[in-house]
Amino acid sequence: MSRTLFDPAPSAELTGRDLKSRLPSSDAARVRRRLVLLAVAFAIGFFGLSARTVQLSLPAQPLLADAAQASESEAPASASEALPWRKRASIVDRNGGLLAVDLPTHTLLVHKRRVKSIPHLAERLAVALGEDDAAGIRERLESARASVILRRRLTPDQVAAVYRVGDPAIEMLPTVTRNYPAGALTAHVVGFLDGEHRGRAGMERGLETRLHDPAAEPVALSIDLGVQHVVHRELKRAIETFSAIGGAGVVMDVDTGEVISLVSLPDFDANMREAMREDAFFNRATYGRYEMGSTFKAFTTAMALEVGRMRLTDGYDATHPIRYGRFTIRDHHAKARWMTVAEIFMYSSNIGAAKMAVDVGTEAQRRFLGSLGLLDRSPLELPEVIDPQAPARWKELETMTIAFGHGLAVSPMQVAAAMAAMVNGGRHVTPTLLRRGPGNPATEREVISPATSEKLRKLFRLVVAEGTGRQAQAPGYVVGGKTGTAEKPKAGGYSRKAMITSFAGIFPMHDPRYVILIMLDEPKGTKETFGYATAGWNAAPTAGRIIPEIAPILGVRPVAPDDPRVIEALSLPANAERTARRNETL
Structure with missing residues (x-):
């Protein structure tokens, strides 16, 4: 059987001399051989060039039809290093609205050694990318040693335009990017990723393991985008109106603990990481630690009614300020008379609250506040939560000041969760940013009796x-x-010009379903507020604008204040009303 030149040798004994002896000896044979070799070389070169031309002229095919199941990576050095897809689940709001999703994209890599004319390529790429900075592109190409990542996260139009440039120096790396459709609206809730597609902040970090499960379904948060939009808009408006340095807003379901809205301003847009300001990362709603002022009187009153066995008609003499060593406790809205428990709450008396707390006792106060989750870090799924700051020395003076919200610093989120327990029948429900379902049941514990909770509902209504x-x-x-209005602490005391103002609201009050907490950081008085910068002039009206907009979204129907159901649920005992009215005439 004959063999050709390209047949393998039958054994190792076949040498080069043997091969030479088998070659044709005629000139015609030599010519044919050279032509064959030349044709083979030409074919190899032609097909190689054709393959490269096709690569540059056709857009890359998506690795998955469903872009929502992709994952993000920073651009690798070559296409072979591109990370696999389907690595990160999407995040959606409680109604399925997208909050975070992976989308396919490309990274533009230029190999300098293949560039024939840097000025020419820079001009063409500037046009393809829709940019005017051809000089900047040229500078980057000239300064590169071998290859340079020119742009990341190209849009589909940019990808198509770059392919049309068709320069052999261009390499397009298929990759993915994490996109946040709501932008800054949910920034402090959702967070963002680092350069290696790992959660760096927010729920992206808090749910890192769950989101990286390739088989995971989209993760549904408790947030409602419609409610979030209203809270964000009105909080921003209040910050601008009162020249505050920041603010926070929380809306929470009092029965399930689901956080329907969580806003902290200033914020950021994770889609534009290059423009992020460092101070915008600070989550005032969960990581801010503040002395929350008279909102704490709700807890003091609940403690007095529950632990101290007081009645709404019991009272204290608030005629004169309390002097304790070098400290003096005064009332901002001084009535300078004896006040009932109901009046102390309604008129926000520091003197009355301090005396109530002293009667209950320091240890009882500590235990009660601890039961409300105000002495421990919030169990919320976010990594940006902080431990409360309790006094190292918790004695009688601290008992008095904590009674009206000074001396114990907590986050607005903690106050919202504790307020829910005041009106939902007395159950402290663990707050969550995940939509409740079979796999996420609420955990709760009783902190006050239903009877005390009913009394507090009536007092909350009286305040408004x-x-x-x-x-x-x-x-x-x-x-x-x-x-709640609290002076911010400073070295050696408190600043009268820098305040934290807040309003903890409940609606509908006769059948509580939601708590809203609005906090402003260092608001200023305006002409319209007659120079006042207290909570009743800024935080309270902000909540008043938000509630009628979000109530329909949440399925809360309007009701008249004189509706029999409202009157029956919120009327104070007759003797308490008579006492309050009699005191007003004195």
Whole structure:
């Protein structure tokens, strides 16, 4: 059987001399051989060039039809190093609206050694990318040693335009990017990723393991985008109106603990990481630690009614300030008379709250606040949560100041969760940013009795109907709540010019479903507020604008204040009303 030149040798004994002896000897044979070799070389070169031309002229095919199942990576050095897809689940709001999703994209890599004319290529790429900075592209190409990543996260139009440039120096690396459709609206909730597609902040980091499960379904948060939009807009408006340095807003379901809205301003857009300001990363709602002022009187009153066995008609003499060593405790809205427990709450008396707390006792106060989750870090799924700051020395003076919200610093989120327990029948429900379902049941514990919770509902309504929270009233809805104004601590004391103002609201008050917490950091007085910068003039009206907009979204129907159901649920005992009215005439 004959063999050709390209047949393998039958054994190792076949040498080069043997092969030479088998070659044709005629000139015609030599010519044919050279032509064959030349044709083979030409074919190899032609097909190689054709393959490269096709690569540059056709857009890359997506690795997956479903872009939502892709994952993100920073651009690798070559296409062979591109990370696999389907690595990160999407994040959606409670109604399925996209909050975070992986999308296919390309990274533009230029191999300098293949560039024939840097100025020419820079001009063409600037046009393809829709940019005017051809000089900047040229500078980057000239300064590169071998290859340079020119752009990441190209849009589909940019990808198509770059392919049309068709330069052999260009390499397009298929990759993916994490996209945040809501932008800054949910920045502090969702967070963002680092350069290696790992969660760096927010729920992206808090749920890192779950989101990296290739088989995971989209993760549904408790957030409602419609409610989030309203809270974000009105909080931003309040910050601008009152020249505050920041603010926070929380809306929470009092029965399930689901956080329907969580906003912290200033914020950022994770889609534009290059423009992020460092101070925008600070989550005031969960990582901010503040002395929350008179909102704490709700807890003091609940403690007095529950632990101290006081009645709404019991009271204290608030005629004169309390002097304790070099400290003096005064009332901002001084009545200078004896006040009932109901009046102390309605008129936000520091003197009355301090005396109530002293009667209950320091240890009882500590235990009660601890049961409300105010002495431990919030169990929220975010990594940006902080431990409360309790006094190292918790004695009688601290007992008095904590009673009206000074001396214990907590996050607004913790106050919202504790307020929910005041009105939902007395159950402290663990807050969550995940939509409740079979796999995420609520955990709860009783902290006050249903009877005490019922009394507090009536007091909360009294504050908005007749007390410091009147500007939180919302047409068509029965609102209750508590204002809080606290001077910010500074070296050696407190600053009278820098305040934290807040309003913890509940609606509908006769059948509580939601808590809203609005906090402003260092608001200033305006001409419209007659120079006042307290919570009743800024935080309360902000909540009053938000509630009528979000109530329909949440399925809360309007009701008139004189509706028999409202009157029956929120009327104070007759003797308490008579006592309060009699005191007003004195």
